[in-house]
Amino acid sequence: MVIALPFGGATGGSRHVQAGAAGQGRRVGVLALQGAFREHRRMLESLGVEVREVRLPADLEGLAGLVIPGGESTTMGKLMVDYGLQGPIRDFHASGGAIFGTCAGAILLSRTVLGAPPQFGHQPSLSLMDISVQRNAFGRQVDSFQTDLNVTGLDIPFPAMFIRAPVIGAVGAGVEVLARQGEQVVLARQGRLLASSFHPELTGDTRIHGLFLDMLPAAAQAADLQRSV
Amino acid sequence: MDNITQTATIQIKTGFSEMFKGGVIMDVVSPDQARIAEAAGATAVMALERVPADIRRDGGVARMSDPQMIRGIIAAVSIPVMAKVRIGHFVEAQILQALGVDFIDESEVLTPADEAFHIEKSLFKVPFVNGSKNLGEALRRIGEGASMIRTKGEAGTGNVVEAVRHARTILGEIRSIQARPSEELMTVARDMQAPFELVRHVHKTGKLPVVNFAAGGIATPADAALMMQLGLDGVFVGSGIFKSGEGDLAKIEKRARAIVRAVTHFDNPDVLAEVSTDLGEAMVGINLDTLELKERLATRGW
Numbered sequence: 001m002v003i004a005l006p007f008g009g010a011t012g013g014s015r016h017v018q019a020g021a022a023g024q025g026r027r028v029g030v031l032a033l034q035g036a037f038r039e040h041r042r043m044l045e046s047l048g049v050e051v052r053e054v055r056l057p058a059d060l061e062g063l064a065g066l067v068i069p070g071g072e073s074t075t076m077g078k079l080m081v082d083y084g085l086q087g088p089i090r091d092f093h094a095s096g097g098a099i100f101g102t103c104a105g106a107i108l109l110s111r112t113v114l115g116a117p118p119q120f121g122h123q124p125s126l127s128l129m130d131i132s133v134q135r136n137a138f139g140r141q142v143d144s145f146q147t148d149l150n151v152t153g154l155d156i157p158f159p160a161m162f163i164r165a166p167v168i169g170a171v172g173a174g175v176e177v178l179a180r181q182g183e184q185v186v187l188a189r190q191g192r193l194l195a196s197s198f199h200p201e202l203t204g205d206t207r208i209h210g211l212f213l214d215m216l217p218a219a220a221q222a223a224d225l226q227r228s229v
Numbered sequence: 230m231d232n233i234t235q236t237a238t239i240q241i242k243t244g245f246s247e248m249f250k251g252g253v254i255m256d257v258v259s260p261d262q263a264r265i266a267e268a269a270g271a272t273a274v275m276a277l278e279r280v281p282a283d284i285r286r287d288g289g290v291a292r293m294s295d296p297q298m299i300r301g302i303i304a305a306v307s308i309p310v311m312a313k314v315r316i317g318h319f320v321e322a323q324i325l326q327a328l329g330v331d332f333i334d335e336s337e338v339l340t341p342a343d344e345a346f347h348i349e350k351s352l353f354k355v356p357f358v359n360g361s362k363n364l365g366e367a368l369r370r371i372g373e374g375a376s377m378i379r380t381k382g383e384a385g386t387g388n389v390v391e392a393v394r395h396a397r398t399i400l401g402e403i404r405s406i407q408a409r410p411s412e413e414l415m416t417v418a419r420d421m422q423a424p425f426e427l428v429r430h431v432h433k434t435g436k437l438p439v440v441n442f443a444a445g446g447i448a449t450p451a452d453a454a455l456m457m458q459l460g461l462d463g464v465f466v467g468s469g470i471f472k473s474g475e476g477d478l479a480k481i482e483k484r485a486r487a488i489v490r491a492v493t494h495f496d497n498p499d500v501l502a503e504v505s506t507d508l509g510e511a512m513v514g515i516n517l518d519t520l521e522l523k524e525r526l527a528t529r530g531w
Contacts, residue, residue: 033493034251034272055494071248072272072308079270079493082486103248116307141309141331142354144241147234163245164309164331202244 026216028065029054033079035071035104039201043209057088064216065098068105070163070199073135074116076104077124086126093128098192100212106195107133107166114169129193130172137167137184137197149198151179151187154207160186160198167197178211189215242356242376245332246440249273249377249463253453253489254442256280256467259298260305265478266470269485273309273332275465276302281338281385281526282468282512291339293321296328303329311358316530317343326355332377333357337529338384338467345531350374360444362395362527364402364431365421371439372424378437380461381527382445385468387514389452391527392445396459399441406431445527448473448511450484450491450504457495464492472512480509
């Protein structure tokens, strides 16, 4: 149908800083239940990664990494439970897969979610990463903002977009804080898990995705993983 | 420490609309309906006093909803809340922005306040969605600052035919612009009365610069999946949910969940068959050939 020509992120980031070629020949899934999955797909493909959209548990087979995109965390959490993806995603991580959650995706990775609708009791999450996340921490859409963010390991600041964004509150002992906006943690890493409150997929800057690709299990391990699934 | 921080940029507004993709935005008239929509997996709710089917039945002037009911819905859910203003009624838009609404729909479903001009949407911090029947109309609205486009369809009819017509028109016009050599684009822009720079963007990228949703007449999971397979980014459901199932709450909840699942799994017929099963009565539809031209809401907007 419509031919998608290269377009510098949905909103055309002004800077095009390219990450290294860490993704060459790797296969990464993007959870495509709802939200900005196409932008992640486009960015990963620009880094040489083979991308698969994940909607059902069987789609996880043979992947080295999984991106959980931004969108509505309530909706995504619900669809994840409805289609039995929670257990398989946890198993995927336990058997060596790396996971990157942006915005709603960070909420789904966390152990504790604050600010979830009370009528839900407990917001569905994967409870994989030792962080607590506060939803809509900066306010409603009129309070959404963009800013240049200093990130550990990146020599020039990253153009970060915070859209009805959550922040990472408490972090556990094994969690490495990579960026703060003011006092608040907005990018953190724990083992093979990466969580950001902002949206690198909406910019033309691939460096945060590059950080994630560096976390993927080595190609040989990925082959083992594929056999073991 | 922090560098320059900006709010309400084009990137922030259009980036927000990207987050709704693959999702369903549901019309609700009360906090209770909003909670049902959120629990069913809606990505946002549209707060209004009457759904389009009732506006159509009642007649009279349809306006922005009472701030009290909008506040009630904002307080009831954690997902974004949208609300409608009349075409050209920028003061209603100022009021909704002051209330903290997350998105404004400048909607032909309400009675237009201005028969020549739309709101200058780029002046607002809050993003806007507008309806369109064709590409020229979509690009004019984007030129005025809209961050999301939806088909107009024919709201409140439960009949998807107009939404299909508008989607096919817009997507077909995009394909035909892509096929034109670049020296013809100025004349294309003149003929479709669209901003030249946006015509060039469509020529280069093969898509609108903002997300493009389906709206107007969607009543079943199959309708929603049809619009997704045609190539749209997500779905608005107005009267189709809360006017279905003859008022049986369990059936209404089931239909709401089914439409959400159908939009995620729009290209998986096995899932679509499962979710389409036993939903009770869909809303009673209206055949378009029985509607007088003056009763058609899609003709509003310029």
